Amino acid sequence: MAILITGGAGFIGSNFVLDWLAGCNEPVVNLDKLSYAGNLDNLSGLQGDARHIFAQGDIGDSVLVAGLLARHRPRAVLNFAAESHVDRSIHGPEDFIQTNIVGTFRLLEAVRAYWAALPLQEQTQFRFLHVSTDEVYGTLAKDDAPFAETHRVEPNSPYSASKAASDHLVRAWHHTYGVPVLTTNCSNNYGPYHFPEKLIPLMIVNALAGKPLPVYGDGQQIRDWLYVKDHCSAIRCVLAGGKAGETYNIGGWNEKPNIEIVQTVCALLDELRPRADGQSYTSQITFVQDRPGHDRRYAIDARKIERELGWRPAETFETGIRKTVQWYLNNPQWVQRVQSGSYRNWVAKQYGVA
Structure with a gap:
């Protein structure tokens, strides 16, 4: 028995691979293109582990995917x-269309051909689990109810539109062809191995480097924050017990505005790695022009997965963010290696700060 993971060298994928192999001996076939955010450093602890089979390649490469499926079953x-x-x-936006839509289509087609040729019992037990985002649902007003699985899909960015399209493809391949699929829509993840262009690791890295901490607009955009290891446990739960064709929202029950996240990171750094001049890292906060079409609020209603599968997050935001900050403090070599020149150029271009 084995499972095949796509994108298993990225932030969430690598955490899932590590979590999976820490808990069981079922091998993982890991397919990753190793684009800028795919990092084999994340999986260095598995070097020499026969349970981890890595293949570099694109989910849009139908021949490669079909070969992996046939070989590893x-x-x-x-x-x-x-x-x-x-x-x-x-x-x-074009990379997002190619990977998230065209890539998902080609992956689904390869999986459909593989699944259709399986013996009946293996067909019945097989699952295709598609990991998606709460951003497909659009934005919420301050007093709106959180996103449930039945919420209307209203994506507002090229990224979320491409993920919504991929979700629709997955649903269609189930209803049209019978492929036994599961879809999960998660809230904002944070934790170890997070590429430092995203809010929390960017704040940690910039703070320690004495750089500005760029915050979009007024910083009052609200997100629901989910510790990545809780996300991994939820996906395991959905894979084990989810009903084919169903969607499960995964959230952390932690709605917080971005500015509060930044201030919390600063307070933890003030405690764990104080500045030499005795000032708080909050003095480095810099408000920058808001990005186009910035969704104001996301919030996940995660009652379905709790009701049907018994899952709830183990971490509060307070425990999860402390573990996250400590991980970055303990792993400066990982941060240094991931901070290529192109990364630094990207941050300067996006936020207007060096």
Whole structure:
């Protein structure tokens, strides 16, 4: 028995691979293109581990995917592979269309052919789990109810539109062809191995480097924050017990405005790695022009997964963010290696600060 993971060298995917192999001996076939956010450093602890089989390649490479499926005969395929950064999608949407829509289509077609040829019992047990985002639902007003699985899909960025399209493809391949699919829509993840263009790791890295901490607009955009290891446990739960064709929202029950997130990170750094001059890291906060079409609020109603599968997050935001900040303080070499020249150029271009 084995499972096939796509995008398993990225932030969430690599955390899932590590979590999976820490808890069981079922091998993982890991397909990742190793684009800018795919980092084998994340999986260095698995070097020499026969349970981790890595293949570099694109989910849109139908021949490659078909070969991996035929050779390893996985009982499940978990699709983490995606272009996932909203700001990058605004500057260059085509990569998001190619990976998130065309790539998902080709992956689904390869999986459909593989699944259709399985013996009946293996067909019944097989699952294709598609990992998506709460951003497909659009934005919420301050007093609106959180996103439920039945919420209307109203994406507002090229990234979220491409993910919504991929969700629709997954649903259609179930209803038209019978492929046993599962879809999860998660809220904002944070934790170890997070590429430092996203809010929390960017704040940690910039703070320690004495750089400005760029905050969009007034900083009052609200997100629901989910510790990545809780996300991994939820996906395992959905894979084990989810009903084929169903969607499950995964959230952390932690709605907080961005400015509060930044202030919390600063307070933890003030405690764990104080500045030499005795000032708070909050003095580095710099408000910058808001990005186009910035959704005001996301919030996940995660009652379905709790009701049907018994899952709830183990971490509060307070425990999860402390673990996250401490991980970055303990792993400066990882941060240094991931901070290539192109990364620094990107941050300067996007936020207007060096």
